[in-house]
Each structure stands twice: as structure tokens, then as C-alpha cells.
Amino acid sequence: MNVLVTGGAGFIGSHVVEALLKRGEAVTVLDDFNDFYDPALKRRNVAGFKDVIEADIRAPLPARKFDAIIHLAARAGVRPSLLQPRLYTDVNVAGTQNLLEFARESGIRKFVFASSSSVYGVNERIPFNEADPIFNPISPYAATKLAGEALCHVYHHLYGLDIACLRFFTVYGPRQRPDLAIRKFTGAILAGKTFDVFGDGSTRRDYTYIDDIVQGVLAALDRPLGFEIINLGESRTVELRELIRLIETATGKTAKLNRQPLQPGDVPVTFADISKAKRLLDYNPRVPIEDGIARFVHWYEHQTP
Numbered sequence: 203m204n205v206l207v208t209g210g211a212g213f214i215g216s217h218v219v220e221a222l223l224k225r226g227e228a229v230t231v232l233d234d235f236n237d238f239y240d241p242a243l244k245r246r247n248v249a250g251f252k253d254v255i256e257a258d259i260r261a262p263l264p265a266r267k268f269d270a271i272i273h274l275a276a277r278a279g280v281r282p283s284l285l286q287p288r289l290y291t292d293v294n295v296a297g298t299q300n301l302l303e304f305a306r307e308s309g310i311r312k313f314v315f316a317s318s319s320s321v322y323g324v325n326e327r328i329p330f331n332e333a334d335p336i337f338n339p340i341s342p343y344a345a346t347k348l349a350g351e352a353l354c355h356v357y358h359h360l361y362g363l364d365i366a367c368l369r370f371f372t373v374y375g376p377r378q379r380p381d382l383a384i385r386k387f388t389g390a391i392l393a394g395k396t397f398d399v400f401g402d403g404s405t406r407r408d409y410t411y412i413d414d415i416v417q418g419v420l421a422a423l424d425r426p427l428g429f430e431i432i433n434l435g436e437s438r439t440v441e442l443r444e445l446i447r448l449i450e451t452a453t454g455k456t457a458k459l460n461r462q463p464l465q466p467g468d469v470p471v472t473f474a475d476i477s478k479a480k481r482l483l484d485y486n487p488r489v490p491i492e493d494g495i496a497r498f499v500h501w502y503e504h505q506t507p
Contacts, residue, residue, distance in 0.1 A: 203227045203269045203270060203425070204227070204228040204230070204267060204268050204269045204270075205222055205227055205228070205229050205269065205270045205271070205272060206229075206230050206232060206270070206271045207219050207222070207229055207230070207231055207232070207271075207272045207274065207300065208232045208233070208259055208271070208272070208273045208274055208275035209232075209233055209236060209273075209274035209275030209276065209316075210229070210231030210232065210248065210254070210274070211231060211244035211245070211247050211248045211254070212233065212244060212247070212274065212275075212371070212379070213247075213375075213378050213379050214274055214316070214370070214373055214412065214415060214416075215231070215233070215247075215274040215275070215376050215410070216244075216247035216248065216377060217375070217377070217412050217413075217415075217416050217460045218272060218274065218416055218419050218420075219231055219248075219251060221416045221420060222416075223251070223352075224421070224473050225420075225439070228253075229251070229253065230253045230255060230264075230266070230268070230301075230419045231248055231251055231253065231254045231255065231259075232254075232255045232257055232259065232263075232264075232275070233248070233254070233255075233256065233275065234257060234258045234259070234275075235256055235414070236237070237382050238277065238278070238279075238282070238381075239379055239381055240363070240380070243377075243380070247377060250416030258293075258297075259273075259275050259297035259298075259300060259301060260292070260293065260297045260300055261300075263300070263301070263304045267308070268308065268310055269310065269311075269312065270310065270311075270312035270313070270314070270423060271301060271304075271305055271310055271312070271313050271314070272314045272316075272419065272423060273298065273301050273313065273314065273315050273316060274316045275297065276293065276294045276297070276316065276347075277289060277290045277293045277294055277343070277346075277446075278343070278379070279343060279353035279381060280320060280341040280344065280468065281341075281342050281465055281468075282343075282349055282381075283341050283342040283343035283346070284341060284466060285403065287342035290342045290343055290346050291342065291345075291346055291349075292479035294343075294346035294350060295346050295348065295349045295350065295353070298315070298349075298350040298353055298354075299353055299507055301313075302353055302354065302357045302363070305363060306357060306361050306363065307355070310363075311362070311363060311364050312363075312364050312365075312423065312424055313357070313363050313364070313365045313366075314352065314365075314366050314419060314422050315350060315351070315354050315365060315366070315367045315368065315369065316368060316370060316410070317347045317348075317350060317351055317367045317368060317369045317370070317431070318343070318344065318369060318370055319369050319370065319371040319372070319408065319435065319472045319474065320339065320341060320343060320344035320347060320469070321336050321339055321344050321348045321351070321369065321471075322334065322336055322339075322369075322472070323336065323338040323339045323340045323344060323346050323469065324338060324469055324470070325338075325342060325469075328471065328473050329346075329408075329437065329473040329474055329475040330433065330472065330473055330474055330475060331433075331475040331478075332369070332431045332432065332433060332475075332478055336348065340466075340467075340469065341507075350367075351367045351431060354367050354429070354448055355429055355430055356427065358429035359429075364426055364427060364428060364429075365428075365429050365430075366422035366423075366426070366427050366430050366432060367429075367430070367431045367432070368408050368418060368419065368422055368432055368433075368434050369431065369432065369433045369434065369435075369474075370410065370415060370434055370435075371408040371409075371410050371433065371434065371435030371436065371472055371474045372405075372407045372408055372409045372410060372435075372472060373411075373412055373415050374410070374411065374412065374494065374498060375411050375412030375413065375494065375497070375498055375501075376412065376497070376498065376501040376505075377412075377501075378412075378498070383442075383445070384409075384445070384449070384482070384495070384498060385498075386428070386504070387445075387446060387449050387457070388449055388453065388498065388499055388502050389502070390447055390457075390458075391453050391455050391456075391457050391458075392400070392451065392453055392502070392503070395453070395458065396458040396459070396460050397457070397458070397459065397460065398460050398462045399442065399446070399459045399460065399461055399462065399467065400462045400463065400464050400465050401442065401463070401464040401468075402461075402463075403441060403442045403466075404441055404442070404443070404470075405441070405442050405448070405468065405469075405470055405471065406440060406441050406442070406457070406470070406471040406472070406473070407439065407440060407445075407471075407472050408435040408436055408437065408438060408439055408472045408473050408474050409436060409440055409445070409491050409494070410435050410436045410474075410487065411436070411487070411489035411491075411493075411494040411497075412436065413488070413489055414434070414436065414485075414487035414488060414489055415434055417485065417486070417487075418432070418434040418479060418483055418485045419434075421483035421484060421485060422483060425482065425483065427482065430478075430482060432478055432479050432482060432483065433474040433475060433478065433479055433487075434474070434476070434479055434485065435472075435474025435487075436474070436487050436490070436491070437472075437473070437474050437475065437476045437487070438473075438490075438491070439471060439473045440483065440491050445491075445503065446459070448491065448492060448495045449495055449499065452495050452496045452498075452499035453502075455498055496503065
């Protein structure tokens with residue numbers, strides 16, 4: 203199979219590319235290496251990949267034959283989207299439209315789209331189910347992911363593309379983006395530095411280890427689904443204060459916290475109902491948060507500066 207992976211230099215993307223290459227697929231990475239965080243980290247992620255194209259997902263795409271697209275590229279993050287809503291809409295919505303149109307014009311039948319648990323917004327039903335009404339996103343980022351799902355449905359309905367929209371729940375693991383909480387907290391704790399914590403520590407997230415996410419992405423690639431929206435999470439919530447405690451245990455050091463108010467756009471809880479993923483993808487998350495944090499801290503302590 204010849205697969206185009208957008209955002210393949212990023213945290214999730216580079217792990218997906220490694221898994222595809224390991225099983226013998228031909229993979230082309232497309233990434234713009236933007237400065238949302240240090241591009242050198244992304245270039246390090248793709249150092250061992252042979253076929254890498256540096257390009258924007260809004261630009262004309264290479265006239266090459268692909269069997270499938272795994273679309274992971276996006277402007278990421280809830281809080282940054284509050285500051286640059288036009289950029290997020292342009293990249294995440296127009297970029298997704300461009301890729302879907304490329305797939306249609308090129309005869310590519312399989313499309314896997316990385317959506318987000320943020321589309322649920324302040325959801326009253328727990329755990330979050332794909333059938334829940336989701337007309338209440340509370341950040342520009344969430345709104346762009348919801349728009350991407352809608353575009354994917356259009357291209358399935360009109361042109362018959364086989365599309366899986368995967369709603370990722372707080373992914374973590376080696377090579378995690380520097381702006382994300384687990385990496386920021388780990389770095390600060392190991393360095394003995396004070397770091398900001400928003401809220402009283404009671405917010406809860408469904409933290410999902412990268413290996414489990416990759417399992418779900420590859421299963422969605424391999425199986426004919428028609429059009430499906432599928433949660434990929436651990437299906438367990440962990441309070442922020444408990445997350446910090448786990449990092450303290452793994453590092454052997456005590457956190458120095460600077461309490462701050464909750465931030466606009468943040469939701470109180472995310473919690474995935476993964477029954478659909480189990481049924482359609484044989485999805486079976488295997489790395490509990492206790493093991494995942496220990497693995498992450500070990501990677502962080504041994505990564506090349």
C-alpha cells in the first residue's frame with residue numbers, strides 16, 4: 203500500500219509512519235515544518251524517513267499515486283486557537299477540503315481523518331459517545347475539527363470515499379509536543395522549576411498512550427468502513443492532580459505548582475466510550491496511565507538534547 207501521511211513529522215504522525223514502514227508499506231510524509239514548536243524537533247522525527255515532502259496542506263499536492271491518505275496535519279491546541287482563529291480555520295478546514303478534493307480527483311478511496319475529543323465541548327453525557335449531539339464546541343480548534351468531520355461526510359456521500367474520522371483523546375508518549383501538559387510538567391519537575399496549573403486539579407482527561415492510538419489508526423486504515431466517526435481513547439479518566447502525582451512518582455521529585463484560574467476553552471472532563479472502536483476496529487488499549495507515564499518519563503530522561 204502506498205500511503206500519504208500528512209503531519210507525518212509530528213508527534214502522532216511520526217509514530218504512525220514508523221508503524222506503517224515496519225509492516226512494509228510505502229509511505230510519503232507531507233509536513234510544512236511550521237514554527238508552532240521548534241521545527242528541529244520535527245526534522246529529528248523524520249530523520250530516518252526516505253520520502254518527505256515539505257509543503258502546506260492548502261497548496262497543490264504532488265501528482266503521485268497513493269492508495270490512501272492519513273490526514274493528521276493541523277494547527278493544534280485549544281488555547282492557541284483562541285489567539286489565531288482565522289489561521290486555525292484556514293489551515294484545518296481549507297486544508298482538509300484540499301486533501302479531500304485531491305483524493306477525489308486522484309481516485310484515492312481511503313481517507314483517515316484525525317479529529318479530536320474537543321468536538322464534544324461541554325458534553326452532559328458521560329462517557330462521550332459518537333452518537334451524542336455535538337453542537338456546542340467551545341474553542342475555534344474544536345469547531346475546525348467538527349467542520350472537518352462534516353466535509354468528510356460530504357465526500358463520502360457524494361463521491362463514495364471510505365472515510366474514518368477518529369476522535370483522539372489526549373494522546374501522550376515519547377516525542378509528545380513540547381506545549382502539552384505531560385511534557386511540560388515532566389520537564390519542570392525534573393528541573394525543579396515552578397509551573398502553572400490551571401484550576402484546582404479536579405479537571406479530568408482520558409489520557410491515551412501513543413501505541414494504542416497507532417493501533418486504532420492502522421485498523422481504521424485497513425478496514426472498509428464506509429463512513430464512521432470513532433472514538434480512540436483509554437476509556438478512563440484521570441484527575442489533573444493525580445496525573446501530577448504519577449509524574450512525581452516516576453521522576454522521584456516533588457512538583458512546585460503555581461495555581462492559575464481555568465482557561466477559556468478548557469473543558470472539565472473528557473471520557474471516551476470506546477465500544478464502537480472495539481466493535482469495528484478490534485481496538486484494545488493496553489497501556490494504562492501508570493505504565494504510560496513511567497515510559498514517557500524514561501524516554502524524556504534519555505532523549506538526545
